[in-house]
Amino acid sequence: MAKLSGFPEYTPRERIVEQAVLDHLRRTFELHGFGSVETRAVEPLDVLLRKGEIDKEVYAVSRLHGAEAAELALHFDLTVPFARYVVENANDLDFPFRRHQIQKVWRGERPQQGRFREFTQADIDVVGRDVLPAHADVEVAQVMTEALGGLMELVGSPTAHATLQVANRKVLEGFYLGLGLADPTAVMQVVDKLDKVSPEKIRVMLAEIGVDDDSATKVLGLAEIVTTDTSFVQRVEALGVEHPLLAEGLAELEHVVGSIVAPERVTVTADLRIARGLDYYTGTVFETRLSGYEQLGSICSGGRYEKLAADNRSTYPGVGISLGVSRLLAALLADGLTTTRSVPSAVLVAVADESERAAADAVARTLRARGIATEVAPAAAKLGKQIRHAERRGIPFVVFAPAEPGGAHTVKDIRSGDQVEVDPATWTPPAADLRPQVVAPSPVPEEKNS
Amino acid sequence: MAKLSGFPEYTPRERIVEQAVLDHLRRTFELHGFGSVETRAVEPLDVLLRKGEIDKEVYAVSRLHGAEAAELALHFDLTVPFARYVVENANDLDFPFRRHQIQKVWRGERPQQGRFREFTQADIDVVGRDVLPAHADVEVAQVMTEALGGLMELVGSPTAHATLQVANRKVLEGFYLGLGLADPTAVMQVVDKLDKVSPEKIRVMLAEIGVDDDSATKVLGLAEIVTTDTSFVQRVEALGVEHPLLAEGLAELEHVVGSIVAPERVTVTADLRIARGLDYYTGTVFETRLSGYEQLGSICSGGRYEKLAADNRSTYPGVGISLGVSRLLAALLADGLTTTRSVPSAVLVAVADESERAAADAVARTLRARGIATEVAPAAAKLGKQIRHAERRGIPFVVFAPAEPGGAHTVKDIRSGDQVEVDPATWTPPAADLRPQVVAPSPVPEEKNS
Numbered sequence: 099m100a101k102l103s104g105f106p107e108y109t110p111r112e113r114i115v116e117q118a119v120l121d122h123l124r125r126t127f128e129l130h131g132f133g134s135v136e137t138r139a140v141e142p143l144d145v146l147l148r149k150g151e152i153d154k155e156v157y158a159v160s161r162l163h164g165a166e167a168a169e170l171a172l173h174f175d176l177t178v179p180f181a182r183y184v185v186e187n188a189n190d191l192d193f194p195f196r197r198h199q200i201q202k203v204w205r206g207e208r209p210q211q212g213r214f215r216e217f218t219q220a221d222i223d224v225v226g227r228d229v230l231p232a233h234a235d236v237e238v239a240q241v242m243t244e245a246l247g248g249l250m251e252l253v254g255s256p257t258a259h260a261t262l263q264v265a266n267r268k269v270l271e272g273f274y275l276g277l278g279l280a281d282p283t284a285v286m287q288v289v290d291k292l293d294k295v296s297p298e299k300i301r302v303m304l305a306e307i308g309v310d311d312d313s314a315t316k317v318l319g320l321a322e323i324v325t326t327d328t329s330f331v332q333r334v335e336a337l338g339v340e341h342p343l344l345a346e347g348l349a350e351l352e353h354v355v356g357s358i359v360a361p362e363r364v365t366v367t368a369d370l371r372i373a374r375g376l377d378y379y380t381g382t383v384f385e386t387r388l389s390g391y392e393q394l395g396s397i398c399s400g401g402r403y404e405k406l407a408a409d410n411r412s413t414y415p416g417v418g419i420s421l422g423v424s425r426l427l428a429a430l431l432a433d434g435l436t437t438t439r440s441v442p443s444a445v446l447v448a449v450a451d452e453s454e455r456a457a458a459d460a461v462a463r464t465l466r467a468r469g470i471a472t473e474v475a476p477a478a479a480k481l482g483k484q485i486r487h488a489e490r491r492g493i494p495f496v497v498f499a500p501a502e503p504g505g506a507h508t509v510k511d512i513r514s515g516d517q518v519e520v521d522p523a524t525w526t527p528p529a530a531d532l533r534p535q536v537v538a539p540s541p542v543p544e545e546k547n548s
Numbered sequence: 549m550a551k552l553s554g555f556p557e558y559t560p561r562e563r564i565v566e567q568a569v570l571d572h573l574r575r576t577f578e579l580h581g582f583g584s585v586e587t588r589a590v591e592p593l594d595v596l597l598r599k600g601e602i603d604k605e606v607y608a609v610s611r612l613h614g615a616e617a618a619e620l621a622l623h624f625d626l627t628v629p630f631a632r633y634v635v636e637n638a639n640d641l642d643f644p645f646r647r648h649q650i651q652k653v654w655r656g657e658r659p660q661q662g663r664f665r666e667f668t669q670a671d672i673d674v675v676g677r678d679v680l681p682a683h684a685d686v687e688v689a690q691v692m693t694e695a696l697g698g699l700m701e702l703v704g705s706p707t708a709h710a711t712l713q714v715a716n717r718k719v720l721e722g723f724y725l726g727l728g729l730a731d732p733t734a735v736m737q738v739v740d741k742l743d744k745v746s747p748e749k750i751r752v753m754l755a756e757i758g759v760d761d762d763s764a765t766k767v768l769g770l771a772e773i774v775t776t777d778t779s780f781v782q783r784v785e786a787l788g789v790e791h792p793l794l795a796e797g798l799a800e801l802e803h804v805v806g807s808i809v810a811p812e813r814v815t816v817t818a819d820l821r822i823a824r825g826l827d828y829y830t831g832t833v834f835e836t837r838l839s840g841y842e843q844l845g846s847i848c849s850g851g852r853y854e855k856l857a858a859d860n861r862s863t864y865p866g867v868g869i870s871l872g873v874s875r876l877l878a879a880l881l882a883d884g885l886t887t888t889r890s891v892p893s894a895v896l897v898a899v900a901d902e903s904e905r906a907a908a909d910a911v912a913r914t915l916r917a918r919g920i921a922t923e924v925a926p927a928a929a930k931l932g933k934q935i936r937h938a939e940r941r942g943i944p945f946v947v948f949a950p951a952e953p954g955g956a957h958t959v960k961d962i963r964s965g966d967q968v969e970v971d972p973a974t975w976t977p978p979a980a981d982l983r984p985q986v987v988a989p990s991p992v993p994e995e996k997n998s
Binding site: 101102105106107108109110113114117128129130131132133134135136137138139140142143155156157158159160161162163168170171172183186187190191192194196197202204206216226231233234237240357359440441442443455456459463466469470471472473474476477487490491 | 564683916
């Protein structure tokens with residue numbers, strides 16, 4: 099049976115890595131008061147296509163035995179469903195409303211390296227009713243930098259480092275307007291290509307849309323500005339362009355970059371190359387690069403919408419960031435990220451003879467009652483076979499029944515071979531062995547599989 | 549915007565209840581060594597339809613801009629995808645392989661009370677390669693009774709009680725063969741209707757498929773046997789029917805019912821009415837009833853397959869149970885199951901003036917560093933407004949900045965109104981307030997909303 103291209107499925111061991119990542123994200127989001135929302139997998143086709151996303155390859159869904167044409171489709175992101183959810187539940191939500199949403203999304207794209215047709219995203223958003231204070235932008239950035247910092251720690255490599263790049267559409271748009279350029283959006287979409295195209299080529303493309311050479315120099319000069327503090331303000335001002343929208347954007351960006359308290363392993367930069375010209379953001383915009391994984395592009399992007407959604411009475415401004423969990427995980431797993439074991443069990447209770455099974459079950463019950471994940475050997479077998487069973491799964495401890503009636507149980511650490519007498523009613527494995535641990539790949543590629 | 553019928557979405561508060569249920573299930577499964585597997589949402593149409601499920605209303609999935617006919621469909625259960633996963637990954641799995649799987653499934657059925665088009669199931673299975681010992685049946689039953697016991701405790705109502713009903717297809721089939729009945733499957737499918745149809749009507753239906761009156765009396769006599777211990781064996785034997793398959797089934801059922809150690813709030817019965825005549829089980833079968841929720845039917849069902857899957861070299865016998873999470877939750881939520889708050893936050897840090905925001909953020913950081921979910925007031929406001937903000941969300945504690953520089957922070961329990969001076973670096977809320985708690989509905993319906 100051929101696997102379906104673009105629909106990855108994890109082995110049990112890979113799934114444990116994914117769970118560790120998702121658990122960490124949820125814990126971080128909840129620590130900041132962002133509760134969970136899940137939306138249904140399908141949306142009416144017209145809702146999905148309304149947002150100008152008509153060129154996205156969506157998956158249509160229809161009843162196999164139904165006569166009607168498809169009216170539903172699988173959601174391709176979590177923003178469109180969340181906007182609908184906010185409007186539908188506006189009466190029951192308290193604004194500003196914070197939520198996180200970790201779900202699968204589907205895109206009928208051609209599968210390629212790191213691009214999937216089914217993948218998991220982790221979004222956080224804050225949405226207000228009619229108004230949303232500027233510090234909401236700081237808040238989502240703060241939460242996501244902490245999530246990224248923890249993720250870098252989980253990944254374990256000493257060089258793992260993330261950079262959150264912050265910009266503001268008002269800065270770019272105001273700057274272009276200040277230069278007297280007629281179509282700032284067109285300019286932004288050209289600048290957005292700086293990732294893939296040389297500045298010389300950008301200059302040619304700018305000329306094609308009517309930007310004179312002096313202005314092009316300033317446009318490129320703005321895009322070169324990257325600072326880890328708020329000194330970008332002076333550097334922009336030094337370019338000598340003025341516009342009220344530019345001033346507003348600079349003040350907003352200064353507030354965001356100056357307020358985030360970055361955790362270890364994360365750098366926050368003001369980076370005026372970041373335009374996100376294809377999205378509908380109206381102020382702050384975010385992208386994120388991972389050192390060593392530059393080829394992934396931005397693994398975590400977002401920004402502020404003046405109008406995430408609207409109904410008859412209100413508009414709902416929002417600001418959010420979305421982390422591409424599957425894309426990041428795929429790269430980390432390919433590089434050897436793994437776990438200490440393939441099962442949750444910390445302990446295997448050996449069964450030397452089927453007549454001992456009830457007693458082994460009782461030992462397992464005693465351990466589980468104290469939160470120790472335990473399995474019982476599936477078949478009675480000799481010592482060596484029981485140990486190999488544990489070794490194959492990476493289960494660190496094997497408990498053996500007393501050699502003679504009334505004797506003591508023994509527990510063997512199968513890594514060291516150490517064996518000691520224990521009372522199953524009180525013995526507890528070291529805390530680090532209670533759950534499978536994520537294990538970083540060796541930093542030297544040659545030793546990766548050693 | 550009209551909600552989509554059959555695709556329920558939870559409010560933030562309901563979602564917290566769902567998360568508590570799912571977290572409990574996962575924790576229980578993992579304590580027993582059942583790791584998590586997730587499969588993709590879609591299967592090739594031919595895989596889904598192969599299992600004789602052609603009458604199930606599946607949702608076909610196709611690329612909107614693709615020309616080809618639909619070849620994929622959303623999975624309608626977790627058993628078919630898991631069987632495929634086992635065969636695809638057989639080389640990388642250690643057998644017997646235990647896994648749990650908690651995912652959404654989709655059915656294009658007509659929506660009705662408690663029947664959804666998108667819903668969540670929680671499955672556990674043990675699958676062997678070529679062989680699977682009989683105690684695997686005991687194991688999945690044991691794990692699920694513990695999951696159910698914890699669920700009854702979580703639900704909180706003092707009368708919440710689950711009954712796991714165990715039977716064995718070999719007992720029924722062997723008994724019918726011992727009576728000389730030619731088509732035991734047809735008899736089983738009639739007996740399966742005892743839930744909805746009177747014994748008199750069953751007698752008529754049995755006559756229609758050629759079962760004489762004496763045999764019908766014995767068939768109905770067998771279906772009446774329900775015991776909470778292994779005494780069912782004597783009662784079956786007293787009916788005077790003999791067959792090797794019957795003897796084999798009785799021994800298996802005696803082993804399962806005699807081995808499960810039921811937790812509080814769960815009763816295990818041998819119940820010979822349980823046939824599950826429409827499923828492909830070959831030995832042990834399970835159903836589960838919840839007291840007070842009899843109208844839901846079985847909320848948790850399963851059994852043993854001689855051949856869950858097969859490839860060129862091996863067959864994969866399995867035994868599993870599936871819990872209908874959404875159906876159960878919908879009933880409990882409709883009866884008033886709720887939570888102490890609508891957000892994860894245990895603490896709101898008040899902001900009396902925007903100039904205090906950075907200091908408030910620092911207090912929040914201090915609390916979060918010790919695992920206390922904290923949010924900061926979204927807008928500077930007077931005391932009363934900050935307290936109402938917390939009250940609306942059910943956040944139990946509000947921290948206020950010192951009244952004068954160098955003074956102490958105060959924390960107010962908004963339930964009691966008590967206010968005390970605290971040091972944010974050391975103060976911790978009571979453990980019971982750290983996370984939202986699931987709150988049982990009042991047992992007296994009239995007081996439900998008081």
